[in-house]
Amino acid sequence: MYNQAFEHNKTRMTQSLQELIQIKSVRETAVGNMPFGEGIQKALEYILKLGAEMGFKTKNVDNYAGYIEFGEGEEMVGILCHLDVVPEGEHWTFNPYGGEISEGKLYGRGTLDNKGPAIASLYAMKNLKDAGFVPHKRIRLILGTNEESGSACIEHYLEKEEKPNVAFSPDADFPVIHGEMGIVVFNLEREFAKADNDGGIEILSLKGGNAPNMVPDYAEAKLLETRPIKDIVAAYNITKNAQIEYIQDGDFTLLKSHGVSAHGSTPEKGVNAISQLLGLLDLIDIRIGDQSNFIRFLANHIGMDYDGEKMGVGFKDAYNPLVFNLGMIDLDQTAGKVTINIRYPITLKEDDVKNGLASALKGSGIELTHWRCTPPLFFPPAHPLVSTLMSVYRDKTGDMDSKPITIGGGTYARSMPNAVAFGALFPGAVDTMHQKDEYIVLDDLYKMTDIFTLAIQRLSEQKI
Numbered sequence: 386m387y388n389q390a391f392e393h394n395k396t397r398m399t400q401s402l403q404e405l406i407q408i409k410s411v412r413e414t415a416v417g418n419m420p421f422g423e424g425i426q427k428a429l430e431y432i433l434k435l436g437a438e439m440g441f442k443t444k445n446v447d448n449y450a451g452y453i454e455f456g457e458g459e460e461m462v463g464i465l466c467h468l469d470v471v472p473e474g475e476h477w478t479f480n481p482y483g484g485e486i487s488e489g490k491l492y493g494r495g496t497l498d499n500k501g502p503a504i505a506s507l508y509a510m511k512n513l514k515d516a517g518f519v520p521h522k523r524i525r526l527i528l529g530t531n532e533e534s535g536s537a538c539i540e541h542y543l544e545k546e547e548k549p550n551v552a553f554s555p556d557a558d559f560p561v562i563h564g565e566m567g568i569v570v571f572n573l574e575r576e577f578a579k580a581d582n583d584g585g586i587e588i589l590s591l592k593g594g595n596a597p598n599m600v601p602d603y604a605e606a607k608l609l610e611t612r613p614i615k616d617i618v619a620a621y622n623i624t625k626n627a628q629i630e631y632i633q634d635g636d637f638t639l640l641k642s643h644g645v646s647a648h649g650s651t652p653e654k655g656v657n658a659i660s661q662l663l664g665l666l667d668l669i670d671i672r673i674g675d676q677s678n679f680i681r682f683l684a685n686h687i688g689m690d691y692d693g694e695k696m697g698v699g700f701k702d703a704y705n706p707l708v709f710n711l712g713m714i715d716l717d718q719t720a721g722k723v724t725i726n727i728r729y730p731i732t733l734k735e736d737d738v739k740n741g742l743a744s745a746l747k748g749s750g751i752e753l754t755h756w757r758c759t760p761p762l763f764f765p766p767a768h769p770l771v772s773t774l775m776s777v778y779r780d781k782t783g784d785m786d787s788k789p790i791t792i793g794g795g796t797y798a799r800s801m802p803n804a805v806a807f808g809a810l811f812p813g814a815v816d817t818m819h820q821k822d823e824y825i826v827l828d829d830l831y832k833m834t835d836i837f838t839l840a841i842q843r844l845s846e847q848k849i
Contacts (some may be wrong), residue, residue: 496823
């Protein structure tokens with residue numbers, strides 16, 4: 386019923402995504418009544434204005450979130466998206482905020498996570514409206530603004546606005562996500578007593594990473610050499626297939642570690658620049674003391690691993706193994722801090738993870754601080770919401786073999802009753818979320834829009 390409207394709207398949809406990508410919506414310091422900074426504010430204002438121009442009802446929820454709504458009725462179908470993005474990182478081929486198109490791909494930070502699916506969802510609503518569809522329930526596209534850094538946005542929304550009766554979040558993978566692993570973010574911290582002057586190399590600083598849920602693609606150490614390490618760096622690069630630059634800067638030496646960014650839920654797809662640098666520092670003769678103990682502990686208990694085994698949390702269940710990501714580090718001669726992001730199996734409890742870590746940290750002098758936990762989400766594959774969305778996916782793709790899956794990523798679906806993640810990455814597609822040169826294939830953008838259009842129609846017509 387909506388095919389003609391869909392074809393008519395394709396070009397404008399692509400332009401809308403380009404324009405949204407061109408707004409750098411990375412979290413910044415609050416300014417005035419903009420809780421997450423000016424860039425995120427501009428992204429929210431842009432899409433709400435776009436929705437209003439399409440004839441939908443819109444509301445800005447105190448600059449924390451917003452919604453775009455279509456239809457009437459007491460019940461509501463929710464679509465849960467976010468407009469904030471992680472920092473761009475390094476070494477892009479394309480402008481990360483350019484929205485450039487090349488060989489059928491639209492490049493930019495947020496094209497997959499999550500601006501592309503947000504625009505697809507909005508145009509799915511427009512396709513139905515333009516085709517004259519009258520939904521049996523209200524359709525509300527809910528737009529958060531700090532999903533990547535804590536989701537205070539959606540907490541604020543829930544304090545002020547009603548919850549949908551049923552919802553999906555296009556912020557993961559197709560076909561349907563029936564389970565999301567638990568997520569823990571925390572710091573490991575230690576203050577350093579003054580080191581012994583034993584002639585060892587002085588580590589003046591060590592910094593790296595942009596966000597807990599990103600595999601860091603850059604880290605840098607500043608040190609004073611008391612004995613030469615240039616040859617050690619060269620040998621380490623060869624034997625470990627590492628990329629660490631050795632740079633003389635006056636009296637100081639800089640070690641610049643280059644990795645490969647990836648989403649924190651899939652660290653195997655990246656190369657951790659912090660871990661790479663810690664491995665090198667563990668090989669050289671650094672001053673003995675609390676600082677060196679902290680560095681060596683991290684190198685030996687985390688290193689390049691992402692299973693958490695050496696940190697006492699190498700758990701797995703029938704669905705997934707635990708995933709461990711060292712996301713950020715900030716260290717000088719007085720104290721050190723790393724920020725860790727863990728995705729733990731659906732059948733585990735938060736205390737299982739905390740107790741395992743406590744056991745590994747015992748006697749190290751390292752404190753576990755700023756603990757934040759989001760419990761797992763699980764729906765049986767036979768749940769009506771899961772089965773309805775599976776039928777939509779199969780009808781539109783002809784893929785009768787795929788089954789509902791569980792993931793390490795976290796979505797807004799956890800924050801709402803009767804909600805699951807649905808899309809937007811297709812099976813077999815390249816996942817560039819949180820990586821350099823993030824892109825969305827335009828044909829996939831159009832295909833997901835078609836799928837979301839049918840999903841909205843069916844969810845508005847069925848009792849779930």
